[in-house]
Amino acid sequence: MKVTDEEFNKRAKADFDTSVDALDAATLSRLNRARQAALEELQQPARQWTRWVPAGGLAAVALVAVMIVQDPVGIDGPPPTAIADMEILLGEDSIEMLEELEFYSWLDVMEQDDDVG
Amino acid sequence: MAVGSAVFAVSCTGTATTGTRELQKEQQLNRFLAEVERRALRIAEIGVRDRDEALDLVQDAMIKLARNYSARSQEEWTPLFYRILQNGVRDWHRKQAVRNRVMSFFGRKRDEDNDYDAVAAAPDPGGRAPDEQLQNHEAMQGLEIAVHNLPARQREAFMLRTFEGLDVAATAEAMGCSQGSVKTHYSRAVHSLRATLEEHRPDDMYVAEGKR
Numbered sequence: 001m002k003v004t005d006e007e008f009n010k011r012a013k014a015d016f017d018t019s020v021d022a023l024d025a026a027t028l029s030r031l032n033r034a035r036q037a038a039l040e041e042l043q044q045p046a047r048q049w050t051r052w053v054p055a056g057g058l059a060a061v062a063l064v065a066v067m068i069v070q071d072p073v074g075i076d077g078p079p080p081t082a083i084a085d086m087e088i089l090l091g092e093d094s095i096e097m098l099e100e101l102e103f104y105s106w107l108d109v110m111e112q113d114d115d116v117g
Numbered sequence: 118m119a120v121g122s123a124v125f126a127v128s129c130t131g132t133a134t135t136g137t138r139e140l141q142k143e144q145q146l147n148r149f150l151a152e153v154e155r156r157a158l159r160i161a162e163i164g165v166r167d168r169d170e171a172l173d174l175v176q177d178a179m180i181k182l183a184r185n186y187s188a189r190s191q192e193e194w195t196p197l198f199y200r201i202l203q204n205g206v207r208d209w210h211r212k213q214a215v216r217n218r219v220m221s222f223f224g225r226k227r228d229e230d231n232d233y234d235a236v237a238a239a240p241d242p243g244g245r246a247p248d249e250q251l252q253n254h255e256a257m258q259g260l261e262i263a264v265h266n267l268p269a270r271q272r273e274a275f276m277l278r279t280f281e282g283l284d285v286a287a288t289a290e291a292m293g294c295s296q297g298s299v300k301t302h303y304s305r306a307v308h309s310l311r312a313t314l315e316e317h318r319p320d321d322m323y324v325a326e327g328k329r
Contacts, residue, residue, distance in 0.1 A: 002315075005307055009279050012310075015257040016280045020155045030172050031158060035150045038179035042143050042187055 146187055149194050150179055157202055160276045163261050164206040174209060178202040196290035199281065203273050203291065210269070263313045267306055270294075274302035275310070 003011070154175060161171035178201040186197050264272055270292070277288045278299075288303075289296045 005311075008307065008311060011256075012260055012279050013282070015260060016156075016159065019257050020159050023155055023158070027158070027168065027172070028155070031154045031175070034172065034176035034179055035147065035154060037176060038150060038183040039143055039147055041180055041183040042139065042146070044184075 142187060145191055146183060146194075149191065149198075150182075153195065153198060154179070156281055157198070160199075160280055161202060161206060163264050163276065164203075164272065165209055166265055170209065174202060174205040177205055195281075195283065196287045199277055199283070199291035200293060203277075207269065259314060260310070263310050264306075266313075267309060270298075271302045271306035271309065274299050275306035278303050 157178070158168075158171055158175050161174045162168050165171055165174065178198055181201045182194065182198050186194065189197065264275060267275065273292055274288060277283045277291055278285075283291065285296045285299050289299045292299060292302075
């Protein structure tokens with residue numbers, strides 16, 4: 001006999017709660033640290049935007065912008081929306097990634113070699 | 118002199134009152150975050166299928182809530198927190214898509230799910246019997262994958278309503294849409310999940326009665 005929607009939801013919620021209760025100590029510790037970091041925000045005065053984008057990051061963004069606009073051959077799916085992509089690429093962590101493109105590229109090569117081996 | 122002392126006393130009282138209020142606010146926020154953080158982590162983890170990324174997203178949401186909305190009433194915190202978190206999850210997916218495109222320029226397309234080891238990320242036993250733990254883990258894993266594969270809005274509606282237990286109004290606020298849309302997304306999510314689990318796992322406890 002099939003379960004009702006209500007029964008389905010109850011079971012889903014129960015299993016979800018069990019998985020929450022079983023989170024390991026290391027994860028709980030990281031959550032605690034995250035919470036303390038958030039609470040420290042209450043003590044901080046309003047911040048001014050003072051971070052400067054590194055020149056290397058800008059150069060990397062320019063390079064990738066050209067790559068995206070040109071829509072290189074071999075990329076799956078529809079062509080990207082360049083403006084939306086640029087918003088993401090100009091984000092702080094994306095710039096960090098772009099600055100380390102050579103490293104990621106090397107990682108890819110190593111993974112491919114591992115796959116072959 | 119007496120006037121000066123009075124001004125100083127009023128000033129000190131005002132400072133003390135402000136300090137007490139700030140302390141109370143901090144304690145309230147601490148309690149709120151401690152209460153919500155573990156469920157939020159699992160919800161984010163189901164959304165991105167990566168615990169480390171989910172931890173980062175939860176921390177970002179906590180910091181943004183504290184920085185921008187701590188002055189709001191406590192009743193508003195839950196939908197605001199989940200709105201921030203869901204926006205973070207959506208941004209994460211957009212960034213992944215762009216990164217995949219960038220990385221593909223170097224010859225290889227990355228698949229965000231390929232690196233996720235559900236077994237490695239599985240929680241500790243928590244004192245349950247091994248067979249019970251295994252049964253729960255398998256059921257949750259099946260459900261987790263099915264929820265992850267839902268369209269984003271359906272996934273958000275299902276997790277906020279079922280896992281977090283938000284009502285329709287709070288879910289609508291968290292998702293930034295109408296209550297009618299929440300009902301539609303949620304209904305479709307439940308229908309889709311049941312169909313998926315029934316199709317792929319006909320003996321699953323989510324499908325057949327009397328398995329527990």
